[in-house]
Amino acid sequence: MADFDFLSGDVLRIVVLAGGDSAEREISLQSGATATEALKSRGHEVVQVDPASEDLATRDWSDCDVAFIALHGTYGEDGGVQRLLEELEVPYTGSDSSASRLAFSKSAAKERFLLSGVDTPAYVLIHETDDATSIHQKANSIGYPLVVKPDAQGSSLGVTIVRSPEDLPQALARCFHYDCFGLMEQAIEGTEWTMGIANGEPLPLIQIESEREFYDYDAKYVDDETRFLFEFDLESPTIGQIEQLALASFDSLGVSGIARADIRLDRFGKPWILEVNTIPGFTSHSLIPMAAEQQGIELGEFFERTVRAALQNSFLRRQN
Template structure:
């Protein structure tokens, strides 16, 4: 991203939505607190509202210019809160309800990736009511190792890499703890990468290195040994291929605002998209702020960009 400076926003009345009742509540509260502090420091009037404690239909929105959504996981990323705010006529950061719902479902987003020729690991959609033998049959036909994931969940919660058939039942139990639907996904052995996209422009690419088997919840939030690299010993065309695949994934889903694409690079230097996060973490140690800082964009400017984009869209909407 070459344009590292934008005009600061005039003072606004901002509501930051954080918390909620999802399994990612703890991370959401951290994101919300960080965003609230930095927006307040830039001269805005900021209120943090937790939808699990406040009825948004009863809330007085008359003095709110815009909402910054820092709700991760179910309700925040699946289109529910976006639909509520649309009904209330309140502008908000990030993707619209339909795109959020699409991106939050791994199976639905994979189908869209396949339609748009975006490389993504092959998968089978499963349900907790499925016959165990049928799931085992799917797993055998895919081959081990494979990955078991909840269909709609974030922060790698409920995700397992399954090396043998004996490990499958425990992985399924973990998956179905978080969602009634899950996916069996072909395991791609390779390095982990993330592409951050802000209003269609990419931030510097990050390679993630962790001593864990994969970039799981502990590695994301509690592990000091996780490394985030901006320098790579890779040919330029491979780096460009990772970035282009990330951008193509965003275009396939129709995302707007600030999103993060998680990918794997296999031993043949082929990138594979795992998922697109429409509300990435916004703590000071999160990946998108790290990439923004590398591009010379401070945290406050990043947050304002998220709001400027949605305010522009809101101003362009026809008024009845």
């Protein structure tokens, strides 16, 4: 890597990692294309690389100053690609391998939330080999309605709100299609919120409104009727509580770079953290680009700040 003034206008050689072979491949390709074009608009030399078609372990990284990770799902968000880049000593954006692995497992992240005093809905861990009696006993311990979701998956894939025991088998089948482990989690009836962070700085809070039962895959990436609000009919203390919960969730997992917290506000005005995404989407329907725009930051500048911060952090780690 060249010796850069990290905050200057030096042209960077950036490899955008996107695609892969996870269930979120198509969304990752869209995120990668967005990042690639935005960084090119800032004058950088950018190439997009798909790990599904190129072996990153044997790639010649001498043409790369920093990798921008836009890989969603397994390998991208579970610490796999981060661990490889750490071994290759290639600077990269986002959280390190340990924080990525922790955040990607919903059960592990929730245990960290609980240890850190971060309010998160009650849950039980389930496995595809659990018998029906055990599953129903665990479901009853949570109570209905409940949410069934894969332990390690993104974009709300395999997630179902279950309102009665009769609907549980179908929800379990959807969940175990994506992962052998799953969660049954207390459903928080209320409103949907999200807040991002970028290089240690909070992004504007967003309220999400959808005609769907929850902010599912189609509401995220397909439905143009989903509404994203930056002005709220809430008292300031409640808004502050949501923001503080998001920040506490980031701190508890040790995430860095760009990340996003998903939150539910119950009917009593109490916020609950659902999960933290260490590589949120960067598509035209994605929340992080909306938040950056709301803050008045052009997307190319936003991503450029991220890659320069990644370079600076890498440099500082090598000095210690």
